[in-house]
Amino acid sequence: MCTALLFEKHICLxxxxxxxxxxxSQEKIIMRLNHRYPVIPIIINGIVQLVQWGxxxxxxxxxTAYCRLESIQAGKWQWLRPxxxxxxxxxxxxxxxxxxxxxxxxxxxxYDSKNIPYCYLLMRPSTHxxxxxxxxxxxxxxxxxxx
Amino acid sequence: xxxRVIGHIDADCFYVSCERIRDKRLIGxxxxxxxxxxACVIARSYEMxxxxxxxxxxxxxxxxxxxxxxxxxxxxxxxxxISERMRAIFSEFxxxxxxxxxxxxxxxxxxxxxxxxxxxxxxxxxxxxxxxxLDEVGVPVxxxxxFTRTLAKLFSDFNKPLGATVILDHESLQxxxxxxxxxxxxxxxxxxxxxxxxxxxxxCADYIAAGREKIKRFLHKPGEExxxxxxxxxxxxxxxxxxxxKSISRGGSIWGDHSDTNYIWGFLVRNLxxxxxxxxxxxxxxxxxxxxxxxxxxxxxxxxxALDDYSADFSEYIALMKxxxxxxxxxxxxxxxxxxxxxxxxxxSGKQLSLxxxxxxxxxxxxxxxxxxxxxxxxxxxxxxxxxxxxVVFKDATSNFEITDIEGKMCF
Numbered sequence: 001m002c003t004a005l006l007f008e009k010h011i012c013l014x015x016x017x018x019x020x021x022x023x024x025s026q027e028k029i030i031m032r033l034n035h036r037y038p039v040i041p042i043i044i045n046g047i048v049q050l051v052q053w054g055x056x057x058x059x060x061x062x063x064t065a066y067c068r069l070e071s072i073q074a075g076k077w078q079w080l081r082p083x084x085x086x087x088x089x090x091x092x093x094x095x096x097x098x099x100x101x102x103x104x105x106x107x108x109x110x111y112d113s114k115n116i117p118y119c120y121l122l123m124r125p126s127t128h129x130x131x132x133x134x135x136x137x138x139x140x141x142x143x144x145x146x147x
Numbered sequence: 148x149x150x151r152v153i154g155h156i157d158a159d160c161f162y163v164s165c166e167r168i169r170d171k172r173l174i175g176x177x178x179x180x181x182x183x184x185x186a187c188v189i190a191r192s193y194e195m196x197x198x199x200x201x202x203x204x205x206x207x208x209x210x211x212x213x214x215x216x217x218x219x220x221x222x223x224x225x226x227x228x229i230s231e232r233m234r235a236i237f238s239e240f241x242x243x244x245x246x247x248x249x250x251x252x253x254x255x256x257x258x259x260x261x262x263x264x265x266x267x268x269x270x271x272x273x274x275x276x277x278x279x280x281l282d283e284v285g286v287p288v289x290x291x292x293x294f295t296r297t298l299a300k301l302f303s304d305f306n307k308p309l310g311a312t313v314i315l316d317h318e319s320l321q322x323x324x325x326x327x328x329x330x331x332x333x334x335x336x337x338x339x340x341x342x343x344x345x346x347x348x349x350x351c352a353d354y355i356a357a358g359r360e361k362i363k364r365f366l367h368k369p370g371e372e373x374x375x376x377x378x379x380x381x382x383x384x385x386x387x388x389x390x391x392x393k394s395i396s397r398g399g400s401i402w403g404d405h406s407d408t409n410y411i412w413g414f415l416v417r418n419l420x421x422x423x424x425x426x427x428x429x430x431x432x433x434x435x436x437x438x439x440x441x442x443x444x445x446x447x448x449x450x451x452x453a454l455d456d457y458s459a460d461f462s463e464y465i466a467l468m469k470x471x472x473x474x475x476x477x478x479x480x481x482x483x484x485x486x487x488x489x490x491x492x493x494x495x496s497g498k499q500l501s502l503x504x505x506x507x508x509x510x511x512x513x514x515x516x517x518x519x520x521x522x523x524x525x526x527x528x529x530x531x532x533x534x535x536x537x538x539v540v541f542k543d544a545t546s547n548f549e550i551t552d553i554e555g556k557m558c559f
Contacts, residue, residue, distance in 0.1 A: 096210045097210050097218055098215065098216060098217045099217070099220075100170065100217050100218070100219045102169075127542070127543060128185075128402050128403075128543070129220060129543065132206075133185035133218065133220075146544055
């Protein structure tokens with residue numbers, strides 16, 4: 001599983017960094033899934049926004065950080081009316097290995113009843129290369145990139 | 148007086164530099180490029196090298212030494228494009244350029260007259276070459292300039308990255324050679340250097356001082372040639388054209404351990420489809436084919452078969468390969484690698500015409516279609532039905548172009 005993401009600080013809006021207490025970070029921000037409040041940068045209408053990565057506390061939403069591609073294709077997320085979004089990261093971390101992400105990752109964006117957005121990473125079965133590289137059996141869905 | 152001037156240009160951490168061209172975010176970050184299976188580091192940045200990661204190191208070991216490093220999947224098509232861009236610039240400096248490997252080239256600048264400011268002028272020239280390659284291609288290179296091919300290669304390794312070393316006078320050469328360990332010389336491997344150390348030869352100067360007779364007795368003709376080269380007497384020529392090969396091969400891992408006949412056969416056909424276009428483009432025909440199947444449990448099975456006459460026809464070789472495969476393959480065995488070798492080669496154009504030989508026009512037409520489709524749409528854009536049993540390989544487009552598919556270079 002992909003448990004951390006790396007993204008550039010300069011792509012995010014200043015006030016968003018301030019809101020999520022990330023303004024003191026280095027040029028590149030490492031967001032781990034076990035962060036107190038994990039957020040990831042997604043592109044909505046051409047603007048980068050920091051959105052909560054997955055869900056740990058809300059009982060009404062799926063308690064996970066990932067969304068299987070097969071389950072979305074089977075319509076299991078239909079009740080949440082998911083939107084496909086681009087996640088603007090430059091590297092992902094899986095089982096101790098940082099791998100390059102050239103054009104970003106695909107994710108889904110859903111809203112709860114209070115209109116709070118949550119982003120889940122779209123996951124697919126690992127390719128042969130990714131399995132050997134990381135040892136993980138599922139990998140994120142990369143945009144225009146083969147791994 | 149005139150001296151021969153030979154240059155060696157070596158790109159600094161070439162694969163990583165190529166990746167940094169298209170992804171500037173990698174600049175300054177410890178970066179490693181992984182090989183065909185994603186298991187080993189085949190190139191690493193200087194930042195990663197400083198952490199102790201070596202070329203060929205498995206990923207599980209590298210990630211322990213450099214946990215914050217970013218690992219990238221290799222893309223030989225891209226590296227080939229960058230290499231070609233670099234060579235286009237090199238060819239502006241001389242007509243005699245040897246495409247030694249994907250990231251190394253030798254340039255023969257010819258005979259130059261010695262004058263007082265010669266070294267300063269060459270130093271300025273190579274600085275300009277480095278700057279031009281960095282500006283136009285984006286790859287940092289190290290350059291060595293000297294009297295011979297061996298010395299130029301030796302000096303290009305000095306002060307990497309962006310090293311620039313000019314040794315064009317014998318006085319400087321005498322001063323520098325005692326400081327250079329003999330194992331840094333091209334052609335002296337680990338085993339040979341141990342033998343030389345036993346003879347009390349540790350530096351390049353020791354090697355020269357040992358004398359021609361002694362070196363020839365221990366290392367024969369190649370050692371003697373190296374002895375001359377280290378003294379600045381040019382023996383090895385810069386070859387701007389690739390010599391005619393003695394054999395051509397394709398092969399490698401079949402992506403895991405497999406016993407399925409169709410899957411292994413599919414992989415063999417894929418390798419034949421990589422091998423034949425290389426023969427066609429090189430105007431080569433062969434008579435013998437060797438098929439090697441490597442067992443997962445260790446060991447291998449190999450068989451060589453010959454055609455009645457030289458040929459470059461795909462249909463003849465696929466029939467021959469099937470014959471070998473049926474004889475070699477054991478139903479219950481697991482295999483991990485396959486290799487194909489073509490030997491007994493000759494140029495296709497040098498064939499004597501015969502009244503009785505019939506040209507297979509259908510085969511020639513298929514060859515033309517195959518080559519032009521590949522040129523326009525990429526390798527395996529047109530492939531045999533047998534390869535449908537290996538879908539996993541074709542899903543990954545970057546696997547369709549490997550380092551061996553970059554033609555024209557002298558070594559791997």
